[in-house]
Amino acid sequence: MRKYAVEFKGTKDGVIIFCLEDADFSEILSDLQERLQKRADFFGDADVKVDVGRRELSTEEKKALQDVIANNSRLHLSAILNSGKSKLLSASSAGRQRKNELQLEGFRENRSLVIRKTLRSGQYIRFPGDVVVMGDVNPGAEIVADGDIYVFGALRGIAHAGAAGDKSALVVALRLVPTQLRIADVISRSPDNSTLPDRPEYAYISDQRIMIAAIPVK
Amino acid sequence: MGEVIVITSGKGGVGKTTTTANLGVGLALAEKKVVLIDADIGLRNLDVVMGLENRIVYDLVDVVEGRCRTKQALIRDKRYHNLFLLPAAQTRDKNAVSPEQMKKLCQELKEEYDFILVDCPAGIEQGFRNAIAGADQALIVTTPEVSAVRDADRIIGLVEAGEIKMSRLIINRLRPDMVKRGDMLDIDDILEILAIELIGVVPDDEKIIISTNRGEPVAALNDGSPSGKAYRNIVRRLLGETVPFLDFYKNQSFLSRLKRIIGLS
Ligand SMILES: Nc1ncnc2c1ncn2[C@@H]1O[C@H](COP(=O)(O)OP(=O)(O)OP(=O)(O)O)[C@@H](O)[C@H]1O
Numbered sequence: 001m002r003k004y005a006v007e008f009k010g011t012k013d014g015v016i017i018f019c020l021e022d023a024d025f026s027e028i029l030s031d032l033q034e035r036l037q038k039r040a041d042f043f044g045d046a047d048v049k050v051d052v053g054r055r056e057l058s059t060e061e062k063k064a065l066q067d068v069i070a071n072n073s074r075l076h077l078s079a080i081l082n083s084g085k086s087k088l089l090s091a092s093s094a095g096r097q098r099k100n101e102l103q104l105e106g107f108r109e110n111r112s113l114v115i116r117k118t119l120r121s122g123q124y125i126r127f128p129g130d131v132v133v134m135g136d137v138n139p140g141a142e143i144v145a146d147g148d149i150y151v152f153g154a155l156r157g158i159a160h161a162g163a164a165g166d167k168s169a170l171v172v173a174l175r176l177v178p179t180q181l182r183i184a185d186v187i188s189r190s191p192d193n194s195t196l197p198d199r200p201e202y203a204y205i206s207d208q209r210i211m212i213a214a215i216p217v218k
Numbered sequence: 219m220g221e222v223i224v225i226t227s228g229k230g231g232v233g234k235t236t237t238t239a240n241l242g243v244g245l246a247l248a249e250k251k252v253v254l255i256d257a258d259i260g261l262r263n264l265d266v267v268m269g270l271e272n273r274i275v276y277d278l279v280d281v282v283e284g285r286c287r288t289k290q291a292l293i294r295d296k297r298y299h300n301l302f303l304l305p306a307a308q309t310r311d312k313n314a315v316s317p318e319q320m321k322k323l324c325q326e327l328k329e330e331y332d333f334i335l336v337d338c339p340a341g342i343e344q345g346f347r348n349a350i351a352g353a354d355q356a357l358i359v360t361t362p363e364v365s366a367v368r369d370a371d372r373i374i375g376l377v378e379a380g381e382i383k384m385s386r387l388i389i390n391r392l393r394p395d396m397v398k399r400g401d402m403l404d405i406d407d408i409l410e411i412l413a414i415e416l417i418g419v420v421p422d423d424e425k426i427i428i429s430t431n432r433g434e435p436v437a438a439l440n441d442g443s444p445s446g447k448a449y450r451n452i453v454r455r456l457l458g459e460t461v462p463f464l465d466f467y468k469n470q471s472f473l474s475r476l477k478r479i480i481g482l483s
Pocket residue numbers: 227229230231232233234235236237258338339340390391392420421422423424426427430445
């Protein structure tokens with residue numbers, strides 16, 4: 001598999017081009033040129049930001065970057081970013097990561113199942129990814145997901161996130177009052193006299209225990 | 219074309235049969251042609267509640283198995299000439315009827331009658347599946363108890379997954395005094411979970427037990443009893459009227475109202 005020096009990411013404010021940490025600047029320019037030529041039509045005249053990671057670019061290098069974009073696409077270069085914090089790993093340096101996967105802190109790509117109704121007693125969902133419910137999860141209903149569980153409603157039934165062992169999985173609900181909550185292999189139940197919380201909360205694992213925190217809403 | 223309405227609950231003994239009988243009488247009083255089908259095969263008792271037990275010759279199983287014509291099995295009510303009962307078989311089990319047979323029967327009755335009310339057996343097994351097979355609407359009966367509400371929720375889920383286009387809720391045996399003391403689930407609590415349209419709330423009323431034993435559904439007694447009034451209001455809502463809820467049941471929570479507006483449930 002061929003190794004790229006840049007990664008494209010579409011966002012609602014335009015395109016961001018990430019330069020991989022371990023690529024030479026010349027590699028970046030040539031890779032960028034080649035891929036822009038191939039995909040210029042796809043991007044159209046959107047705004048583009050280039051994230052060069054921790055690199056310090058000289059004036060000439062910035063100019064070269066600008067030229068490659070101007071000469072090979074109709075994109076407008078709106079900014080050159082230095083996100084020293086974003087952990088961008090190329091395929092070769094990402095020993096633990098899946099091949100070619102873009103790993104950005106706070107970003108995660110996963111399969112998801114969206115359910116646009118209330119899950120009622122006796123209904124059971126098992127899904128190898130994230131589950132999103134637009135509705136309630138009633139007592140007696142159960143969701144088991146390998147990823148996160150997001151409920152836009154009251155979660156009163158049983159939710160099991162990270163069912164395949166992912167301890168970083170979350171359970172999020174507008175009203176989190178589950179009969180029982182499980183994340184990976186940790187189980188907790190709600191107190192016997194729990195009242196309906198008045199704001200969104202999420203559950204996560206910390207120290208082998210399930211913790212619940214409010215999601216601040218202004 | 220008539221409307222087939224199944225009265226169902228999941229949990230047993232919450233008042234399906236009582237509801238079926240009273241709504242049947244109420245609809246008949248409103249000049250509608252009504253058939254009540256007792257689909258609780260093996261445990262029939264709609265005939266007893268209606269006071270018609272001694273007139274049974276043929277039953278539902280005889281009809282679907284072609285041993286008699288549908289008309290022959292229909293028992294005309296003693297008091298209301300436009301109200302009929304199709305009794306359940308006492309000696310057969312619930313597998314004696316198939317969903318297809320039930321659909322065909324409902325289709326046939328719809329041609330001639332305005333309302334066909336189906337009294338469903340408790341549970342979620344074959345008897346339940348038969349009873350809902352031909353229905354256009356469902357009335358879900360629950361009492362203000364956690365276990366009954368849980369079963370009602372289950373039933374709503376099963377009904378939603380089928381062909382029934384509308385289900386509405388009846389809360390039966392509410393005791394306002396107990397609700398006030400915090401000893402009973404409130405209407406809000408129930409709607410919060412079930413989140414379907416409420417069509418009526420029937421108070422717990424000893425008159426129901428008395429009239430049931432006499433075989434005279436309370437709706438017939440125009441004596442101002444709160445339960446009789448509650449059933450008559452449900453009938454009016456079934457007929458499309460907007461009837462305000464009696465005062466102890468009007469305060470629906472904002473959340474459940476909001477949910478219905480944005481269609482989350
Ligand atoms: N609102 C009420 N107030 C007082 N008693 C009631 C009320 N509704 C029903 N009952 C009583 O509760 C008992 C059970 O009612 P009913 O037979 O209608 O329930 P059901 O749901 O049909 O039961 P099953 O599941 O066995 O068919 C009866 O004795 C009836 O008289």
